[in-house]
Amino acid sequence: MRRIFILLLVVSLLFTACAQSENTLRLGVNLELTGRLAWYGDATLKGIKLAAKEVNAAGGIRGKRIELVVLDNRSENAEAALAAIRLAGRENVKTIIGPSTSGGVKASLAAGCGVPILVPSATADDLAPKGGADNEMFRICYTDTMQGKAIARFAVKKGIRTAAILTESSSDYSRGMSQVFAKTFKALGGTVTAQEYYASGETDFCTVLTKLKQQPFDALLLPGYYTEAALIIRQMHELGIKAVLLSGDAFDVPALDELVQSREYLSNIYFTDHYAPAGKEHSDFARSYHKAYGEQAPAYAALGYDCVKLFALAVQKTEGAATAEIAQQLAYTTDYSGVTGVITIDENHNALKAVHIIELQNGKRSEAAEIEPDNINQFTKNP
Numbered sequence: 001m002r003r004i005f006i007l008l009l010v011v012s013l014l015f016t017a018c019a020q021s022e023n024t025l026r027l028g029v030n031l032e033l034t035g036r037l038a039w040y041g042d043a044t045l046k047g048i049k050l051a052a053k054e055v056n057a058a059g060g061i062r063g064k065r066i067e068l069v070v071l072d073n074r075s076e077n078a079e080a081a082l083a084a085i086r087l088a089g090r091e092n093v094k095t096i097i098g099p100s101t102s103g104g105v106k107a108s109l110a111a112g113c114g115v116p117i118l119v120p121s122a123t124a125d126d127l128a129p130k131g132g133a134d135n136e137m138f139r140i141c142y143t144d145t146m147q148g149k150a151i152a153r154f155a156v157k158k159g160i161r162t163a164a165i166l167t168e169s170s171s172d173y174s175r176g177m178s179q180v181f182a183k184t185f186k187a188l189g190g191t192v193t194a195q196e197y198y199a200s201g202e203t204d205f206c207t208v209l210t211k212l213k214q215q216p217f218d219a220l221l222l223p224g225y226y227t228e229a230a231l232i233i234r235q236m237h238e239l240g241i242k243a244v245l246l247s248g249d250a251f252d253v254p255a256l257d258e259l260v261q262s263r264e265y266l267s268n269i270y271f272t273d274h275y276a277p278a279g280k281e282h283s284d285f286a287r288s289y290h291k292a293y294g295e296q297a298p299a300y301a302a303l304g305y306d307c308v309k310l311f312a313l314a315v316q317k318t319e320g321a322a323t324a325e326i327a328q329q330l331a332y333t334t335d336y337s338g339v340t341g342v343i344t345i346d347e348n349h350n351a352l353k354a355v356h357i358i359e360l361q362n363g364k365r366s367e368a369a370e371i372e373p374d375n376i377n378q379f380t381k382n383p
Helices: 002-022 038-057 077-088 102-110 144-157 172-187 206-213 226-238 255-260 280-293 299-316 323-331
Strands: 024-031 065-072 095-097 117-119 137-139 162-168 191-198 219-221 244-247 269-273 336-338 341-345 355-361 364-371
Touching (some): 065 077, 144 364, 172 191, 280 299, 299 323, 299 336
Parallel strands (some): 024 065, 095 117, 117 137, 162 191, 219 244
Antiparallel strands (some): 336 341
């Protein structure tokens, strides 16, 4: 009798698991939730959860609810690869969102998991190890080429004619954006007077900043993560360096304000970003996010949100929600109106979309410019 009871219990559990599987769509999440870059992953996850909740509340996708399977890659590339392998294998997800960083995405793609990977915020141009139909990457943010060109074009339009560059030596993102900016800035008639490097985890930048101070420059390009950038900003002011500061999308972090410790230092700063939260087209998302989390939505949350909504739309267009079908529908994305702008996925699975330039003055943010994809590539010496 005892054996029969156990057998019935096992059968019941298996039946329940199968029923749950039939009524859900498992969506993998591979993000930096602890470690040096945890803020980016946490912000992205908040947007992902908000979007999944909205989709499920509206009845799901063809009656199936999104089930998030979340793994922490600890801000380590090797852990990101392992997380991708587990999500695609043991967890049997339909698609993976993340990681947030270029190094993490490269490691995940190199693992060859065989499921689509939606990339929310990794901007390095050379993410995918292979192209064509075998390319598992679908990037919804712009690339370093796009944002590097955009900030260079914006700088020249503002009358900046000389620039120095300070690059994080081990970061794909920082190196890539620095290279594109330098090339574009020179093509537009600007002069790069100096380039220096720093290492991840450094805290004392006085030596490298003192070297830069010996050179003339109107602006300093600092495409780095907030953990070091905040310290660099503070030490720049302590050394009396008053140049305009230019940067990329990694500057969209509230923690930057806390680490700099002075709103006065957060002035004359311009950085690329994925959306401008003050725009009326983003108001519904901004209100929902604030209601859910009690804070203003950063761009990383908006990118995570758009990833889920694109996944839902792709699944809706498939016949059986097979991973190959989802990948095909993601590749067909054209003029999708998301929170972060109108998105078209090109032949290399990169997003064609506008770049926003955000201005910081005494810690207050405002949109300084919005540059459409076609305009980014129109290089003239009088933009």
